Amino acid sequence: MPTRRLVCSLDELPPGGMKLVDVGKFGVGVYNVRGALYAIVNYCSHEGAPLCLGLIGGTNESAPESPGRLRRVRDGQIVRCPWHNWEFDVTTGQNLADPTRRVRTYQVDVSDGEVYLTA
Amino acid sequence: MIIDANVQPHFRSNAEIRRYLPEAHQLRAVPDVEQQWYQAPGGDYRQDLYGQHYPGSDPETVSRHLFDDMGVDYAILNPLTRGNIADYLLNTSICAAVNDWLLDRWLEPDGTDRFRGTIRVNPEDPRGAVAEIERLADHPKLVQVGIPMQSREPYGKPMFEPIWEAAAAHGLPVAVHINGGNGVDYAPTFAGHAHTYPGYAAFMPLNYFVHLATLIVEGVFGRLPDLKFVFADGGYDILTPLMWRLDTFWLSMRDQTPWVDRYPSQYLPGHVRFCSSAFDGPLDSGEMQRWMDFTGKSDLLMFGSSYPHWSASRPDVIAGGLDDAQRDKVLWRNASDLYGLGAKENAR
Numbered sequence: 363m364p365t366r367r368l369v370c371s372l373d374e375l376p377p378g379g380m381k382l383v384d385v386g387k388f389g390v391g392v393y394n395v396r397g398a399l400y401a402i403v404n405y406c407s408h409e410g411a412p413l414c415l416g417l418i419g420g421t422n423e424s425a426p427e428s429p430g431r432l433r434r435v436r437d438g439q440i441v442r443c444p445w446h447n448w449e450f451d452v453t454t455g456q457n458l459a460d461p462t463r464r465v466r467t468y469q470v471d472v473s474d475g476e477v478y479l480t481a
Numbered sequence: 482m483i484i485d486a487n488v489q490p491h492f493r494s495n496a497e498i499r500r501y502l503p504e505a506h507q508l509r510a511v512p513d514v515e516q517q518w519y520q521a522p523g524g525d526y527r528q529d530l531y532g533q534h535y536p537g538s539d540p541e542t543v544s545r546h547l548f549d550d551m552g553v554d555y556a557i558l559n560p561l562t563r564g565n566i567a568d569y570l571l572n573t574s575i576c577a578a579v580n581d582w583l584l585d586r587w588l589e590p591d592g593t594d595r596f597r598g599t600i601r602v603n604p605e606d607p608r609g610a611v612a613e614i615e616r617l618a619d620h621p622k623l624v625q626v627g628i629p630m631q632s633r634e635p636y637g638k639p640m641f642e643p644i645w646e647a648a649a650a651h652g653l654p655v656a657v658h659i660n661g662g663n664g665v666d667y668a669p670t671f672a673g674h675a676h677t678y679p680g681y682a683a684f685m686p687l688n689y690f691v692h693l694a695t696l697i698v699e700g701v702f703g704r705l706p707d708l709k710f711v712f713a714d715g716g717y718d719i720l721t722p723l724m725w726r727l728d729t730f731w732l733s734m735r736d737q738t739p740w741v742d743r744y745p746s747q748y749l750p751g752h753v754r755f756c757s758s759a760f761d762g763p764l765d766s767g768e769m770q771r772w773m774d775f776t777g778k779s780d781l782l783m784f785g786s787s788y789p790h791w792s793a794s795r796p797d798v799i800a801g802g803l804d805d806a807q808r809d810k811v812l813w814r815n816a817s818d819l820y821g822l823g824a825k826e827n828a829r
Contacts, residue, residue: 424740
């Protein structure tokens with residue numbers, strides 16, 4: 363059964379930050395994306411790498427009319443797996459190349475300035 | 482029904498092309514179709530076809546061999562030109578001469594209505610290539626655009642895109658085939674200039690993958706949903722592991738080419754076909770059925786005899802080891818769908 367547990371105070375998890383919580387078999391990463399909180403399992407759907415140790419940033423989308431034909435988007439919500447560079451959106455758990463290759467997401471809430479994870 | 486998607490008709494002699502060149506280019510040096518460094522043992526063409534004129538140069542003889550002896554119902558004629566010529570405007574003129582000759586000697590006089598033809602264009606002259614497509618696209622017997630495998634840039638590069646746009650707009654597939662003549666080319670194999678014919682013949686056809694990969698990765702297929710490429714020298718047997726590689730790297734580095742919005746291999750059914758080759762596939766035909774279904778190759782492959790080439794293959798040999806459904810697809814169904822041929826026969 364999932365249980366709700368204290369992660370840290372919101373002050374310790376500013377926008378752009380991640381807290382790795384020792385829960386379950388692989389751990390869960392709790393992310394602050396521009397002030398909103400999300401959590402994904404620390405286990406890449408590809409080969410099981412510790413996904414949450416990967417860099418968090420944005421991604422590129424096609425921009426046919428601009429000179430480089432690329433546009434930077436979704437800044438601060440894309441984690442890249444440290445092993446093979448697979449991209450996941452931490453707000454949905456979806457892999458950007460193949461949405462069927464997703465990772466598990468969890469509920470996060472804030473109460474009285476404290477962050478809680480249900481996992 | 483059987484459709485042969487790869488037949489090379491030839492001029493009766495190399496010089497015959499001059500009758501079809503415009504006056505401005507008529508006295509220029511034009512390389513011979515056989516001008517190349519790698520000669521097949523015993524000659525480039527089937528030994529019984531050598532005579533007074535070039536093998537594959539007499540429509541009646543070709544009809545007899547294809548339609549009577551091999552049981553072919555329709556044959557797609559894809560003539561060679563004369564290599565990538567440094568004067569690209571001369572080359573465009575040569576392509577137009579080949580097209581006019583094909584119409585004059587093969588397609589217009591053909592009472593059997595079983596020959597279809599190719600509009601040869603020179604990709605090194607994109608403006609001239611588009612003009613040639615516009616000139617001939619409406620001819621009912623010209624069913625595809627033809628370009629050389631040899632190219633100084635992969636066909637996914639942006640300078641070629643106007644040609645592919647014109648072909649797609651007219652619903653004409655683009656067939657890539659190793660050309661005749663020795664042009665201004667890079668080394669023919671990834672191992673450089675082979676010393677011997679087997680090295681050349683085994684590896685040269687695999688250059689198709691460079692074109693295919695760039696057409697996918699540069700987003701050409703994504704931008705032109707109606708564009709179809711036919712790789713007419715075979716190589717389908719190595720398609721699966723190469724597509725695995727493209728798919729793998731796309732999963733990791735999709736953000737570098739975000740216009741590729743699906744697995745690279747998912748572009749194949751809508752955009753890519755192959756002609757069979759005597760050199761393709763496992764030697765043990767017992768492995769054939771399983772191998773054909775990897776990467777959906779049963780839906781991509783069309784029988785192509787390569788007549789009158791020395792390694793020309795018969796339909797029963799190419800279909801050897803296939804199950805009934807695969808056999809139908811390879812011998813006619815895939816080509817019938819691509820070229821819109823044989824609706825009458827299919828209805829029977």
